[in-house]
Structure formats: C-alpha cells, structure tokens
Amino acid sequence: MKADNDINGVIISSRIRLARNFNDYPFPFRMNNIQAKEVVDKVRCMVFDCNIDDLRDFLFVDMQGMNDIEKQMLVEKHLISPDLAISNRNSAAIISRDEKISIMVNEEDHLRIQVIHQGIKLNDALEICNKIDDMLDKKSNYAFSNNYGYLTCCPTNIGTGIRASVMLHLPALVMTGYIRNILEACSKLNMTVRGIYGEHSGALGNIFQMSNQVTLGQTEEEIVTSITNIATQVVEQENAVRNELYKQNAMAFEDKVCRSYGLLSNARVITTEESLNLISDVRLGIDMGIINDINIEKINQIMLLIQPASLQKFVGRQIATDERDIKRAELIREKIAICK
C-alpha cells in the first residue's frame, strides 16, 4: 500500500498556458493572410534571438507545411490544440526539443505559450512561461488594458490569460463512483474537470484534466496555488480510496490489474479505447507496487504512442482502422517486451 502523500503516480503532468495578443494586429480570426504571416515571422525572429536556455534548440513548425498525420501527432502529444491542427490560417508552433515548451502562433490568440512538466510542477511551469512571456513582451507591444489586464479573443481568457491544468489518473474514484462528488466540488470551486481526450470525450483510461475556469480577479500565483491545493486533495482522496479497495480484497484487486496486464501484453488486436482502459489498470498496478515489470514512464510513453496518428508515424505509413488495431497490439507488446 502506498503513502497518501505520494502524488506523482496520480498526477501525470502539469501544464501552464498563457494567452497573449499583439496590439498592432487584429485578433487572428480577423487577420488577412499577410498579417498572419507577419505575426508568425515576427514571433519566430523574437524566439530565435532570445537567450532563454530552454528555448535554445527549438523546432519551428509551419502548420501549412504539415500533413494531417503529423499535425494529429502534435495534438496527441498535447503540443498543439485540435483547433490549430484544422485551421487554414497561416499559423505555426515553436516547440522546444524536450517538448516541454510549445508556443502556438495564430491559434485563437496571436500567442499561446504553453509549458508542460511531468508530475505536479505548476510553479516550475509558470516560471518558464513567465520568462518567455517577459522576453516577448519586451520585444513587442502586448494588447493590455489597465482595467482588464491582457486582452484575449475569447472573454473567458481575459485578465491573466492563464490556464493552469493538471492531468490526473483517477481509476479508484471512477471505479467507486466517487468521481461524481469530485466533479461537483470542483465545479463549485470554479474548476473545470474533463476527460483528457478533447472537450467532448468521456474520460477514457480514467484520465482527467483539471483546470481553472476564471482568469480574472486573481493573480497567476493565486491561480496556480489554488489548482495545486485542490489537485493535491483529489490525489489524497484517490489514494485513500485505492488503499480502502485494496484492504477490502487485496487478491481481487491484484487479480484485476494483473489480468489487465496479461491482456495488454498478449492481445493481437486492440482498440484505442480498450488499450487505454487496460493501461489505466496497469498504471494503477505499477503505482500500487503490484506490477514491477514495467514503470510509470514507460506506460505513459505507450499511452501516447497508441493514439492513431502517433501509431501511424511509428509504423511509418498510413494504415486502415482494422490494421491499426493489429499494429497497436504489436507496438504495445514490443514496448512491454523491452521492459522485461
């Protein structure tokens, strides 16, 4: 059984995203092609010339030069938004080599500065965001109002323009149905909780993203502290329920996670949905010390690779849905076998 204060198995990652716009251009949805291209070039130059260590060796991704699979892969890695992937606008993403930093240009706003960290590290992520933000601010004119703060295309982002979010793995709360209480409580605290794979999907693999609803009337630090505190409480509840379930019937608990591991490492045909649900059990098993053949980092990597686009990239060509389920099973077996 694991200590209640061990939170890194439950919190997969932390993300900070800042929305910013330039004063001297209309919002992206009102820009013409020339303006859009100007903004992309301007941001590219500013980043190229900057002396921020984390951005020293970035990748510049011209969205119009990417095919659908490549774009979808970036979405699956949470490096760009689904909206940017389908946009016809002249747009780009600037991505650090370690894929922790991503600056989207001409998404809903001129700039979306995003930093992702493993585990619960919102403060660290905010610090890097601020560094990039300051650098860009110095080199340009942000759209800023003394009354409202940063001006953004959508009013929900106005003010700090910050969205802080954590990705949580909550299998025990889902299994017992307590997740409903958590969702209600979070809503009352002005938090949004949703399934990881897009705004409209259910919580495949028991993975949820929790983020702030409000960007106005609080400082960035207050927002980060508030999310960190609430997430920590949710983790404590998840761990308490896990321990309770384990205490009630340790063998049934171990049986469930081990069987899922057996299926995941032996299936020859498997859908994304089934994979994510089995991975959820295996992740729980690893975190509870029941499964030792494979570690959390490896299972996180597999979770990413089995997404449709990443899978096709891995196989090296476009594949039909049927074959995808076969290749997905092959990939999972291969990745698990390496661990042994």
Place this chain on the structure above:
Amino acid sequence: MKADNDINGVIISSRIRLARNFNDYPFPFRMNNIQAKEVVDKVRCMVFDCNIDDLRDFLFVDMQGMNDIEKQMLVEKHLISPDLAISNRNSAAIISRDEKISIMVNEEDHLRIQVIHQGIKLNDALEICNKIDDMLDKKSNYAFSNNYGYLTCCPTNIGTGIRASVMLHLPALVMTGYIRNILEACSKLNMTVRGIYGEHSGALGNIFQMSNQVTLGQTEEEIVTSITNIATQVVEQENAVRNELYKQNAMAFEDKVCRSYGLLSNARVITTEESLNLISDVRLGIDMGIINDINIEKINQIMLLIQPASLQKFVGRQIATDERDIKRAELIREKIAICK
C-alpha cells in the same frame, strides 16, 4: 496452419480397461470383508511374482489406508475410478511407477486392468493389458462362460470386458457447434462420448472421452480398430474446422488464444472451470503453432495439477475453496514461468 493428419495435439490419451472376475469368489458387492481381503492379497502376490517389465516396480495402494485427498488425486489422474475412491470395501490399486498401468482390485469387478498411453496408442495399450491379463489368467480361475465370454458384475461389460477410450480436445468443434453432429454420429456407431470430468459433468475445457458402448459380439482388436478409426475421423474434422476458422480471421483467432494465455499466466485468482477453459484456448494455440512459450506436455501437466486434490497435494495441506483459487493461480504462473 497444421496438417490434417497431425492428430497428437487433438488426442490427449488412449486408454484400455479390462474387467475380470475370479470364479471362486462372489462379485465384490456380495463379498464379506474376509473374502475381499483375500482377493486383494491374492492379486498383490500374483503381480509381485510376475515377470512383466512394465510392472516391475509397482506401487501397491491399500485404499483403506489412504485419506480423501490422496484418493481424489488418484481419481484426478484417472488412476482409480471415483467409485473406488468412495468404496468402503477392502480394496486396492496396483499402479506402475510411470502411472501408465493401474490394476484396481474390488471395484465393481474383482479386477479392472487399465493401461493409459499419451496420444493415439490403443493397440500398444491393449498389448500390455493382454500381457497382464494372460499372466493373471494363468495364476487363477477367471469367471468365464463359453457362451458369453468374461462374466462381469454389470451386464454392459460382459463378453470381452473391454472398454477402449480416447480423450480428445475439440475446441473448434465446440466453438462452431459441430460437436452436436459428432455426438449424434458417435451414438449411432455405438460410441459413448462424454465430458472428461466424470459421467455427469459437462465438457469442461472442451475435452471429451470417446469409448465403446458394446463389449459383446466383437473381438478386442475389432473394438480397438473401430474406436481408432472413428477417433481419427473426429480429429480430421476438428483440424479442418480449426483451419477454416483460422482462414476466416487469422488475427481474431490468434488474438483469442493469446489473450487466454495472457490471462492464464497473469491471473491472481482463478477457478478450476475458468482455468480449464483458458487452458483449452492455450492448448489450441500451441497446437496451431501460435503459442511457443509453452508446450503440450507442460499444459497437460498443468491441466492435471490444478484439480482440487492435486492442488492441495502440491500446496502440502488442505485449503479452503477461496484460497484454492489463489493457490491455483500461483501454481499456474509458476509452471508457465518455468517454461519461459
């Protein structure tokens, strides 16, 4: 895909059993204790003095000196009948060290001489049975009628006193429902087909025993030839259906057997019934060349060891049903891990 003429994966074992009685004693159900003891001693001495190689190093099992688990274990290994295990009569079993030969004394008849071989080897089994039969016949007076042949307690055994049977693994015929046609056809040919685990149970693990109904009016050789021919035809049908199923959807086929292997080798709690059904899939997978981590002999051994009494013997003590499902899973994992 496997050749249609490869029958050893489908036929697990062949068994010949002869029923014999002595002229100078009443049938077992009418004997008193003294007579019963005399018959046991008499047979023991005859076997002790014989010069049959296969019986040189036999084990004499006094049924009254055995506890229930030990008796049940012999039943699970098909070395004694369930009836002998629960009999209060003075009775015994003489078992060769390799457990291929078993002579039950004072079951329904004074003598039940049984020889089991792996694969389809009824002729070899009959040969050894005959050798033992001749030896015992020379040293005693069998109850024999010139009109009817060997006299037995139950009229269904009268004549040759022979029961020839083969144990078959027929997952594809069960899966497709064709097994019903096979059962009907066998019945018309005077064959009895039943699930392996006792006369009243279903066919757990898709394993069937096929044996002759009639012991009168045919020679031993004719009966053996007839069973061998019919069994060979059933095997051909089983293999044809397997190949057809595989051809229809090779990936779904492989997926099914591999998932079963994954569950079997990872479960922490498992019932006898589920084990036998998963073992059936794995056995099919081995036989079709899909699973290579483990061989047929090993899976046959596991199939035997997971039975309640054998399992308790393995653990070394009596265990409750709940714990049995845990120990069974442990044993299976251990046995499969050794193969890898």
